[in-house]
Amino acid sequence: MNVAVQLIGLDWGTSSLRAYLYDVDGNVVSTRQHAWGIRQLPEGSFSAALRAITTGWPPCIILAAGMVGSRQGWQEVPYVEVPADINVIAKGVMRNNACARHDMWIAPGLLQDSPANVMRGEETQIIGALSQQSEHRANVRFVLPGTHSKWVTVSDGRIAAFDTIMTGEIYALLMKHSILGAGMSVEDPQPVPNDAFLRGLHSARESGAAGAFSRLFSSRALMLNNQLDADDVPEFLSGLLIGEEFRIALVRDGGDSSVPLCLIGDLSLCNRYAVAATYFGYASPAIIGDAAAQGLWQLASAAGLHSHAKTYDFFGIDA
Amino acid sequence: MNVAVQLIGLDWGTSSLRAYLYDVDGNVVSTRQHAWGIRQLPEGSFSAALRAITTGWPPCIILAAGMVGSRQGWQEVPYVEVPADINVIAKGVMRNNACARHDMWIAPGLLQDSPANVMRGEETQIIGALSQQSEHRANVRFVLPGTHSKWVTVSDGRIAAFDTIMTGEIYALLMKHSILGAGMSVEDPQPVPNDAFLRGLHSARESGAAGAFSRLFSSRALMLNNQLDADDVPEFLSGLLIGEEFRIALVRDGGDSSVPLCLIGDLSLCNRYAVAATYFGYASPAIIGDAAAQGLWQLASAAGLHSHAKTYDFFGIDA
Structure with missing residues (x-):
């Protein structure tokens, strides 16, 4: 070369x-x-x-x-x-x-x-994503999942506003240090979310205005009550916390899920968020691997x- | 003897x-x-x-x-x-x-x-509290603040329903292990909540249906932006998380803050919750030290x- x-x-x-x-x-x-x-x-x-x-x-x-x-x-x-x-x-x-x-x-x-x-x-990363398909994405919500997930509103090509949700960090803290993760494997969630992930999404959506913070302890209660396998707790929590991001987003959007979303980041994590997006009524988002x-x-x-x-x-x- | x-x-x-x-x-x-x-x-x-x-x-x-x-x-x-x-x-x-x-x-x-x-x-503890003033407390919400705060609805002298909010555990995790507590003292909050605690309560109340989970990162952003002293972060987070408990309670109560509350537990923690209760429009709750x-x-x-x-x-x- x-x-x-x-x-x-x-x-x-x-x-x-x-x-x-x-x-x-x-x-x-x-x-x-x-x-x-x-x-x-x-x-x-x-x-x-x-x-x-x-x-x-x-x-x-x-x-x-x-x-x-x-x-x-x-x-x-x-x-x-x-x-x-x-x-x-x-x-x-x-x-x-x-x-x-x-x-x-x-x-x-x-x-x-x-x-x-x-x-x-x-x-x-958003500048990079916009340069790839500038017209299509002049007005869009970029979601960058991770330790501190960012939800970024781009309006007429400008970054107009953004939120940070500490999903990844809270998930890691709960799995490593809390009673919810006691005795659990600290491996990352599986690349393909399973039914327990969907149950977590469901629980977040059903939590309504009270929010998923009010449901965190339920993963332990469900397990003690033999309604949730211990092995499924990590997926359930992943669904509950990612679901909370989308619940919050829907509140911000006044319940209107027609806002176009675009995911940027790690592909398996983005896949997880894409499942959550459609579960919460958003159109299937575009995914950009590395911008x-x-x-x-x-x-x-x-x-x-x-x-x-x-x-x-x-x-x-x-x- | x-x-x-x-x-x-x-x-x-x-x-x-x-x-x-x-x-x-x-x-x-x-x-x-x-x-x-x-x-x-x-x-x-x-x-x-x-x-x-x-x-x-x-x-x-x-x-x-x-x-x-x-x-x-x-x-x-x-x-x-x-x-x-x-x-x-x-x-x-x-x-x-x-x-x-x-x-x-x-x-x-x-x-x-x-x-x-x-x-x-x-x-x-609730049985003990009820035995002390059974008539007065036949219909009441008991709040037991702590690692896993309990909100317990007593109706006609029976424990009818309850919620668990992991406030104390989340607070400890954030202070000890998260970026929000990085470099902070891990001491417990002061017995008398200060203005930063009230700012946290305010932020939780203002978060509306999105909830305090959407505001967690703001304690870091406010600090980086010189709007919050690093020393005040623990009190701000304490207010934000305890405020979230009361925000959730108000959602459960359909916005009706006339529900009588009664606090059971550590007195300095109960004092903190009593401040939050009145901030969220509830009548000043009774406090029971050890039931x-x-x-x-x-x-x-x-x-x-x-x-x-x-x-x-x-x-x-x-x-």
Whole structure:
């Protein structure tokens, strides 16, 4: 392989680091991934992680998005307030002066004043998703399931508002540390949700305005009462908590499930959310696997980084 | 001291063991308490805990209530289904055949089929509270705040229905293990709730049908946005989660806050709930500190244990 490359993009979150090497047209030439999130750095050092993940790559200009720009990150980059489109976000991109070896830039996160909310990294994925099918998705609700699920309203191509629901973190806490998960396997749920997942969705929907928080203990009561197998508790809880996200969404939408949804993220998790979406009356959502690579390229372009990027030859097979 | 005694009552929960020695009129002559809950027994043995907590007491007949009768307890005692009054519950009291040294009996827990729910120990506290002011509380909602808060509807002197909200456990999980509590002190909240607690209550009330689960992440966003001191996060979360209990209660009550409430439990926690009650429009609730001792005596009476209890002389000062 011998291609002209000019940008490295980093999707640098709490628990993982992904690196993309782009050719001059924005095609991803090489991808690397490691568990070097900002909380688990090699030798405790951001520069060590960056050096390791880019070994053998040319010294391109770098754009990073995600928790790397947070207060606990490499260099804090102030939030940009919503509503914001790609150009407003691009104006918030800052040079990382703490990085001596590279010409490195960091994307800002987004802030919503009321209700108070923040994100770092998801905005770049949404930019990527919008660039893929901009017309279709000018007005859409993006759902990014995960530790802190984001529900993001895009209106006329701008990120207008967003919610954060701590579904993934609450699920993990309950399974690892609570009485509900006592003695249970801490494995992730199965890729294909089963009937217990549907029972959890049902319970969340039936909880009405009281909400799934009022039903959490029922998974234990059902089990003690021999109405739920202990093995099915993880799926039931997964359904109850994901169902709660959709119950909340329906409240926000005034009960109107005609809002188009688009899922971004891990495919098996997105599949789970797609089942929940149709269960709650939404149309089957589009699923986008990884939008960060496209988003980083688009954001670098809007921030003018390409204009002073040097071009390098990239030889050889990626390690 | 030289009195005639005839019953030992045990309030034996997950994390603590309380023992009461009664005279022949049901007055508590002596009280002991230890952290020997069923999950932290001395030498891993129920009988060792019982022997230690009753050292020096006469070999009276014993009635125990709480998790000691659960599947993880000393001997499982089947649940009694609601609605149930003291006589129905008393019929479920079983002899503990696993205890060789004592004539020991264990109270059953209560089970609600739909929505699925269980309790063990709280029913005995409610029996005690009802015996104290039976007329006044024949129709009342008892609230027992704690790890798994119980909201118990008493109608015509019977326990008719109940909810469990995992407020205390969720609070502890969030403070100890989640991003919201990262770097925070794990101390319990202050005895007197402050303004941040009221902000949390307010946020729960304002969350409407979406519920406080949709607002959990806001404590972090407010902090990052310099609208909430890091020191105030524990109080804010306490208010948000306790407020969620009252938001749920109002939904269950169809928005009618004229339902009389009565709090049973730890006084500083009950004070916190009393503040929340009035914030959500309920009349200031009565507070009962410890109703278990009275409940055990009443339940022993209804179960006919007194009729074949022997009387012993109890000399000397309690250890």
